[in-house]
Amino acid sequence: MPLHEWTLSPEEAIALQWRLAPRVECRDRIGDVHRIAGIDIGFEQNGEITRAAVVVLAWPGLSMLEHVVHREPTRMxxxxxxxxxxxxxxxxQAFTLLNSPPDLVMxxxxxxxxxxxxGVASHLGLWLDIPTIGVAKSRLCGTHDDVPPRRGEWTPLRDGDETIGAVLRSRQSVKPVYISPGHRLGLETAVAWVVRCLGRTKLPEPTRLADRLASRRGAFL
DNA sequence: GCGACAG
DNA sequence: ATCTTGTCGC
Known part of the structure; x- marks a missing residue:
């Protein structure tokens, strides 16, 4: 499978997505979770350099176990x-720098x-063959009702007759986050893990910390 | 044809 | 994503 051919035309990329999508698993196939990773990408030099950051937190406790950064020229x-x-x-590339693989990735x-x-979480999950959860700050597709105001509450994100995700109130008075199964787990399980990793901020710790490391803002130790 | 559109 | 300080609101 030419998954490593990244310099594809939009048409080729879309064709590849149609071929890979059937391989994505949305049924729980997740074992004991001891290491939860967060991954995010940032850019430098006017976008010419791509910067991938991965943080690995311990479960339970969410203490930092590892954090790596990989930089390379932007191709697409x-x-x-x-x-x-x-x-x-x-x-x-960033994942290859870790001492040991995580059990779950946000x-x-x-x-x-x-x-x-x-989406990117499913694509990455397929490649790594590790359970992944998509945690987005905004909507790409699908529709949903208004989200309840209480932290932890959510409404389904639908597309036609399919439920493709959850719009979660991760923090009161703040725009909700869009949660969706990436690979090897279902929606309920995905939401449960995100809620469990929530601090007082909008984003769960794994993604929040990876975001800071990727965009090199503030210290996170 | 006219919007919508993850990061 | 990124350019960017202080400021309003919960």
Missing amino acids: PYIPGLLSFREVPAAL VDGQGIAHPRRL
Whole structure:
């Protein structure tokens, strides 16, 4: 499978997504969780350099176990729906720098809440063959009702007759986050893990810390 | 044809 | 994503 061919045309990328989507698993196939990773990508030099950051937190406790950063030249532009082709290559390189693989990964972006059900979290999960959860700050596709105001409450994100994710109130009076299964777990399990990793901020700790490391803002120790 | 559009 | 300080609100 030519998953390593990242310099694809939009047409080729879309064709590849249609072929890979059927491989994504949304049934729980997740073992004991002791290491939870957060991954995010940032850019430097006017976007010419892609910076992938991965943090690994302990469960329970959420203490920092590892954190790595990988930089490389940016190869693809950002195109809605094709985000994974721009970010996954660098993310995979970053994962090779870890001392041991995580049991669960939270990704900044959508999982199956994607036009072809293959958002960046699903694509990365398929490649790593590790359970992944998509944690996005905004909507790509699908519709939903208003989200209840209480922290932890959520409403389903739907596309036609399919439920593709959850719009979660991770913090009161703050815009909700879009949660969707990436790979090897279902929606309920995905939401449960995100809620468990929630601090007082909008984003769960894994993604929040990876975000800071990727964009090199503030200290996170 | 006219919007919408993860990061 | 990124450029960017202080400021309003919960």
